[in-house]
Structures are given as C-alpha cells and as structure tokens.
Amino acid sequence: MPQSQPKFVILDRDGVVNLDSDHFIKTPDEWVPITGSLEAIATLNQAGYRVVIASNQSGIGRGLFEMSALNAMHEKMYKALANLGGRVEAVFFCPHTAADNCDCRKPKPGLFEQIGERFGVELRAVPVVGDSLRDLEAGVAVGCIPHLVRTGKGAKTLAKGGLPAGTRVHDDLAAFAQWLIAGDHAHKSPAP
Numbered sequence: 001m002p003q004s005q006p007k008f009v010i011l012d013r014d015g016v017v018n019l020d021s022d023h024f025i026k027t028p029d030e031w032v033p034i035t036g037s038l039e040a041i042a043t044l045n046q047a048g049y050r051v052v053i054a055s056n057q058s059g060i061g062r063g064l065f066e067m068s069a070l071n072a073m074h075e076k077m078y079k080a081l082a083n084l085g086g087r088v089e090a091v092f093f094c095p096h097t098a099a100d101n102c103d104c105r106k107p108k109p110g111l112f113e114q115i116g117e118r119f120g121v122e123l124r125a126v127p128v129v130g131d132s133l134r135d136l137e138a139g140v141a142v143g144c145i146p147h148l149v150r151t152g153k154g155a156k157t158l159a160k161g162g163l164p165a166g167t168r169v170h171d172d173l174a175a176f177a178q179w180l181i182a183g184d185h186a187h188k189s190p191a192p
C-alpha cells in the first residue's frame with residue numbers, strides 16, 4: 001500500500017465515542033465516553049491514523065441545545081483525549097433536522113465530502129465506524145469501508161439487518177482499533 005496519503009479513520013460520535021441517549025446529548029456533563037473509546041483513538045493515532053468525527057447533531061436544529069454547548073462537549077472530549085495522548089482532528093457535524101432537507105445530514109454524504117475537501121484526501125477505502133445504518137450509508141456513498149460497532153444503537157442496527165455489503169462488526173471502538181492495527185501489521189510484516 002502506498003504511504004503517500006495519510007491514513008484516516010472517520011467515526012460517528014454518539015454511540016461510538018460516547019454513550020448515546022434517546023434524549024440527545026445536550027451538555028458536557030451528559031457527554032460520557034464509552035469505556036476504552038478514547039484510549040482506542042489514542043492507539044489509532046499512535047499507529048499513524050488521523051481521526052475525524054462526522055456527527056448528526058439535530059438537537060441544534062430542534063433548539064435543544066446551542067452551539068456553545070456543542071463546543072463545550074468537544075472541549076471536554078479534546079481535553080480527555082489529550083490526557084491520553086490522543087487527538088481528534090476535527091468534528092464535522094450537521095446541525096439540521098430532517099425537515100431542513102440539507103446535504104449534510106447522514107445518510108447523505110455531505111459531511112464526508114467536507115472532510116475530503118478539508119484534508120485534501122481521497123476517502124475511498126477509508127474506514128468509517130458507526131452504530132447506525134445511516135453512518136455507514138453516508139460513508140459507503142463516498143467509497144468508505146463500513147464498520148459497525150455494537151455499542152450505542154449498534155446491537156439494534158445489527159438485529160435489523162440490511163447493512164451495506166462488506167460491513168464488519170466489532171464489539172466496540174477499542175475492538176475495531178485492535179482489528180485495524182493488527183491488519184496493518186499483517187500487511188507490513190514479511191511472511192515467516
């Protein structure tokens with residue numbers, strides 16, 4: 001594999017990085033990382049991956065919380081990550097509701113297109129990790145490889161079926177990170 005292009009991983013946020021809630025995550029206090037998820041991001045970073053988040057945040061469009069609250073949640077995440085030597089490059093989010101009919105609300109691929117433009121990367125074969133079908137559909141629309149985690153809504157999503165072809169299932173983000181990095185080693189190490 002050519003190493004000219006930096007390696008990227010694109011993550012959904014709620015239900016992948018932090019615990020999800022049917023009542024929306026509205027404050028920094030409600031933003032609680034899933035056990036091992038921040039460590040997993042740090043592990044990905046150490047293996048040379050740049051991690052970007054793509055997240056639907058319709059709670060803004062619904063008036064449930066302000067941009068300032070979203071920024072405060074992400075400050076909490078960045079600080080907690082920094083303590084572990086980890087880093088998320090950026091959080092791309094859609095603030096709209098379904099009624100807005102925007103181009104960025106997943107399963108539409110607008111957030112992914114924004115990521116590709118911002119970092120000047122081709123997203124083909126970049127892993128996308130989500131707990132909902134729409135996360136995977138948005139990624140697959142731009143050529144990403146779909147990975148479902150069982151955390152958040154993941155177990156329900158898996159039970160419903162209809163996942164994009166080639167979707168791999170992992171217990172959580174930590175299991176995904178281990179799997180991805182083990183694959184890197186398998187490709188790079190000469191056969192015994």
Ligand SMILES: [Mg+2]
Nearest residue numbers: 012014015131
């Ligand atoms: Mg989610």
Ligand SMILES: [Zn+2]
Nearest residue numbers: 094102104105
């Ligand atoms: Zn949008």
